[in-house]
Amino acid sequence: MTTQKTSLPRQRAFLVDVERCIGCFTCAMACKNYYHQETGVVWRQLYPLDEAIYPHRERAFFSLACNHCENPACLNACPVKAYEKREDGVVVHHQDRCIGCGNCIRSCPYGAPRYNPVLKKAEKCSLCHERLDAGKQPACVQSCPVRALRLVDIAALSTTDAANAVQYPAGYPEMPQVNPSTRFIMPRTPRVVRR
Numbered sequence: 549m550t551t552q553k554t555s556l557p558r559q560r561a562f563l564v565d566v567e568r569c570i571g572c573f574t575c576a577m578a579c580k581n582y583y584h585q586e587t588g589v590v591w592r593q594l595y596p597l598d599e600a601i602y603p604h605r606e607r608a609f610f611s612l613a614c615n616h617c618e619n620p621a622c623l624n625a626c627p628v629k630a631y632e633k634r635e636d637g638v639v640v641h642h643q644d645r646c647i648g649c650g651n652c653i654r655s656c657p658y659g660a661p662r663y664n665p666v667l668k669k670a671e672k673c674s675l676c677h678e679r680l681d682a683g684k685q686p687a688c689v690q691s692c693p694v695r696a697l698r699l700v701d702i703a704a705l706s707t708t709d710a711a712n713a714v715q716y717p718a719g720y721p722e723m724p725q726v727n728p729s730t731r732f733i734m735p736r737t738p739r740v741v742r743r
């Protein structure tokens with residue numbers, strides 16, 4: 549498993565601790581509630597790990613949203629500059645500028661931007677940038693009952709996180725051209741206790 553470093557001075561990102569996640573969907577629901585998302589629109593989703601990747605699938609999940617990539621395909625594909633990459637690395641979609649052409653949705657290799665059929669515009673996880681600017685945590689991070697989601701700066705990871713975090717775990721597509729910022733801590737295989 550390779551890890552591509554960031555060349556940016558700051559890159560805020562999600563650290564997904566798969567060892568801790570219990571698959572309760574609270575993070576996805578917190579996002580949906582906070583942004584009053586339309587029926588069928590989801591910015592964060594839970595994916596159970598395939599049995600071939602992790603044999604105890606009932607307790608192993610990837611909680612995924614936008615990866616706030618270093619070189620965002622969405623931003624590069626947008627004809628009206630509706631996307632912005634902030635100095636802290638967060639990729640923001642300005643919906644007021646969006647014309648709903650779908651270029652970002654088609655270009656994102658992770659399927660993060662979604663089409664809102666009511667507004668007829670794209671939308672995606674903003675890493676709750678307004679909450680960050682007010683000194684708060686993203687809604688998903690704050691809601692997780694087991695601290696399986698954390699907000700980190702991958703340009704300044706702690707020694708422990710740097711040693712444990714992986715960028716491309718099995719089952720997660722490797723896309724060095726965009727350099728996704730999400731990092732994962734993978735679950736340990738449970739010990740078999742014999743009596």
Ligand code: SF4
Pocket residue numbers: 613614615616617620621622623639655656657658659660661672726
């Ligand atoms: S995951 Fe997709 S939508 Fe998010 S920044 Fe990367 S290319 Fe853009």
Ligand code: SF4
Pocket residue numbers: 568569570571572573574575576594609611691692693694695696697
């Ligand atoms: S809230 Fe936390 S434990 Fe629950 S599914 Fe999300 S990341 Fe996993």
